[in-house]
Structures are given as structure tokens and as C-alpha cells.
Amino acid sequence: MKRRDALRSLALLTGGLVLVPSCDFSKEDILAAYHNLQITPSLQQLLADIADTIIPPGEIKGASDLSVQDFILVMVNDCMDENGQQSFMNGLKGFEDFSKKKTGNTFSKLETVQKEELLLAGMTTDAEAERDIRSFLGTTKRFTIQGFMLSEYIQTEVKPYSLIPGDYQGEVRIADLNTDRIHG
Template sequence: MKRRQMLKHFALATTAAMLLPSCIKDPKKVSIALSNLNVTGEEEELLAAIADTIIPDTDKPGAKTVGAHLFTLVMIDDCGNKESKEKYMRGLRAFDEACEEISGKSFSDLSVEERLTLLKKIDKNEVGLKEDVVTFYMASKQYIIQGYTSSQYFLTEVKPYQLVPGPGWKGCIAVSETPNV
């Protein structure tokens, strides 16, 4: 009798041990798979906050909503060489520290106006930042804008994309007369 109880308890404990990891969800996981970059959920949120500051949501979706920050990560992951990826990641990890030195708060704790003011100062190079941080911000800004302007929303709603050769082209026209050659 004790053996059966022990086997039941052992089977229950084994099942619980197998199911427990799938029940616990890490809320700070990166939402996309990257091959070469090791980005945390907090770093992705920081990049999303920067994207939301550069192109905010208005009556139209902003950069964060269309996923321009994810586009940025994919572009850095796929297109950069090893040195540029390392420099980008060093800048990403040092960005919040730099914000705290300048404003006394982390970037995510700043108000929208303070974020915008800080990014404008970085653009104009008014604050002395490390080269890695400036490189990170400038590359992120470039890819966020590129990601937004190449998003499905932008190309269908804001500036509709026209397929080449366009609606005025007539590819098949009957030739009524041929010129004398």
C-alpha cells in the first residue's frame, strides 16, 4: 500500500516539475527571435520608448505601434558586422545611464516633453555623451524612421505605394497602321 502511494506522489511530483516551467511566464522576454544580438525585454522596451518619442502616436499609429523598434533590432542583427553590433549593444546598455547623468532619471521615467528635449539635445550634440551612446542613438533613429516609412500602415494609408508601371500604362495596344519602311 505504501509503495502505491509513493508511486502516485512521485508521478504527481514529476508531472508538476515538468509543467511548472510552462506555467511561469517571463514578462520581460524579447518579442522577436534574433540570431546575433542578445537583447533583454527591458532593452527592447527602452528602444520602443525611443521610437515612441521620435514618432509618437497621434490620430495615426506611431513608430512603436507599427513595430519600427523591432525593425531596428532586426536590421542591426542582420545587416551589421560584428564590431558595429557590439558597439550598438554597448550604446544601448549605456543609454539609460547617460540619461540619468543628464536628467537625473532613466529614460522611461521621463515625461514625454523631457524625453523629446533630451533627444533633441543628443541630436544637436549639446550633451557630452560617449561615442557608443551617440552611435546607438543615431543608428536607432535612422532605422526607426526607415522602419516606419516602410511599414504596411505607412505604405497603404499615409503614402499609398503605386506599383510600377502605374495605372496610365497601356501594355497592349492594337497597331492600326504600320509605317512604310
């Protein structure tokens, strides 16, 4: 009986040793999760800067404080078709050139007002050559707002989310109602 146990243990050990080289125990780069997109850390940082320009920090946290750029990349990677993903990537990769062409400087080196003007110019451009920039900025704006409003921070601290309607109060004066203020 001990012979069978030894053979079984040897078979399990051999199978485990065969599988170990295929397992990668190194720290996985978060950008590898976006298998449909070719995202580099510099492009991710550019997307974070753009999202932070759309929703800047102030009295409440900004978009990059909540890592909305990761939400944007997940939504583009998982929810958009190949044409939409390609247009998004073309716009993201071409945005620095667009910034240099319009302002003469990279996006990260611009002042806040210049960043806002550049984003507005990119969203309203009618040039056929800048169609991907316009599509990219529209998608980024939409997913920035969606990711920001659905974040845990907004749902718990800024505008508390109630899963159920709350207690029934049959007689309440309108002047006594305490409404939640979203904007602080």
C-alpha cells in the same frame, strides 16, 4: 514481407524518438531570434520608447504601434558588422545611465519634452565617453524612419503605394491633380 514492413516501421519510429528530444515545442521567445545581440525584454521596451519618441503617435500610428523596434533589432542583427553591433549594444545598455546622468531619472519616467531634449542632447554630444550613445541614437533614428516609412500601414493606409505608375492621362490640368498627402 510483413517482417520487412515491421522492421522499416521500427527503424522510422526509433529515428523519430531520437530526434524528438532535440525538438523544442515550447513557445520560443522572440528575443532569441537576435543571436548576435543580447536583448532582454527591458532593453526591447527601452528601444520601443526611444522609437516612439522619434515618431510619436498622433493622427497616425506611432513607431511602437507598428513594432518598429523589432525592425531596428533585425537590421542591427543582420546588416551591421560586429563593431557596429557592439557599439549599438553599448549605447543601448548605457542609455539609461546617460538618462540618469543628464536628467536624474530613467527614460521611461520622463515627460515627452524631456525625452526629446535628451535624445537631441545624445545625438549632438561631442564627449568621447558618449560616442556609443551618439552612434546608437543615430542608428536608431535612421532605422526608425526607414522601418516606419516601409511599414504596411504607411504603404497601404497613409500613402497608398502603387506598383505601376497608373493610367495614362494625356491631358490633365495641374489644378485638377489630387496629390496624396503624407502628413494627413
